[in-house]
Amino acid sequence: MATIRDVAKRAGVSVATVSRVLNETGYVHADTKAAVKKAIEELNYKPNYVARSLYQKSSRLIGLILPDITNPFFPELARAVEDVAHQYGYTVVLCNSDGDLEKEKHYLDVLTQNHADGLIVTTNRQNNLNYINLNIPVVALDRPLHESIPEVCADHYGGGKMATEYLIRRGCNFIAHVRGPGQLSPADERCRGFVNAAEKAGVPFYIVESQFDITISEQKVSELLDTYPRIDGIFAGNDLIAVAAVKVALKRGISIPEELQVIGFDGIPLSACFYPSITTIVQPIYEMGQCATKLLIQLITNQGVTAKKHCLPVKLVERETTKRMG
Incomplete structure (x- = not known):
């Protein structure tokens, strides 16, 4: 050599x-x-890029820490981060934390020791001192880290409100929200939007906490329908929960959408491929990853940023798990 x-x-x-x-x-x-x-x-x-990074204190590496790459939402984010980083001459190091704080801390140590130029982080822990005290740029993606750290997210509250109002307009009289984990910002904001819309309309509702996981959500939805068989609308905390809700309903012989309407959140490809295809609130997932990466590179190159929070709009896509009007 x-x-x-x-x-x-x-x-x-x-x-x-x-x-x-x-x-x-x-x-x-x-x-x-x-x-x-x-x-x-x-x-x-x-x-020898290791030697160069030691000399320059720069590696052209960007660390991307995600909580669960088995959730289809996160690979789409990662793809956008990698695409933009490559355009600017950076290499992305993907770290899957499994939502484990110790594993997250390990990756953080490895990335900083190898002189990563910056980090894009999706974590389940807000106000994490591990990130607040870093001396390299950090951007929070999808979930806030701290008020001092720039954040890119979607309008979770607006999306939750939009989904709930949609179910009510489609004639639902008793609605449930099978939400994501408690104290997780996107799940909390979607739930807040749900409650706001349901209370304003005076429609009875019930909330069940689940995980962003099909298997666990099937159990939660099954228990929900056992207890409240009159429920005729479900706002699912994400598309995986929506898939679980539809599976449980169809196994019970409940007609979708005639007897039960379901709407998800995220807009992952699975929601369109599943049968019946799932009505969902679509996040601009790729655009979120793009925005976060460009924002981080601005920080790395000392260009400064004009806004700490970038909240991207969501949209509703009608498919087969909700009734058509007229």
Whole structure:
């Protein structure tokens, strides 16, 4: 394997000159720069990026910490982050924390020790001192970290309100919200929107806490329908919960949407592929990942940011689990 000294010898220059070309620091004559680049190509030289990051205190690495990559929502976020980072010459290191604080802390230590230039984080823990005291840029994605840390999210409250009002307009008289985990900001905000709309309309409602998981949600929905068989509308905390609700209903012979209407949240591809296809509140998932990455790169390059919170709008997509008007 070729070394930097081999490149210097082939190009007829000093090691320091090769280093300046690689790191784009200092003045190097155009002819000399061309000779160095030619030598690099001929020798198929690969720079030692670890050594370069130690010298420059920069690695061109962005750490992306996500809580659960088995949830289809998060790979779509990751794809957007990777696409934008690549355009700007950064490499993304994906870390799946499983929602575990110790595992999250381990990844955080590894990323900072390897001089990651910045972090994009989706965590279940708000006001986490591990992030507040970092000396590298951090952007919170989907869930807030701290008021001092820039955040990119969707309008969870507005989406919850929109979904509930939609079910009521479609004739639902007793609605349930099978929500996501408690003390998780997106789940809390969607629930708040649900309660606001249901109370304003004077419609009886019931709330069940679940996880963003199909298996657990099937059990929760089954218990819900055992206890309250008159429920004719369910606002699910995300599309996975919506899938669970539809599965349970169909197994019981409950007609969708004639006897029970279901609406989800997220807009993951599964919601359109599942039968019957699921009416859902669509988050701009890819755009959220794009926005977070551009925001982080602005911070890394000291461009500054004009707003701490970027809340992107959601939209409702009608499919087969709700009634058509008229």
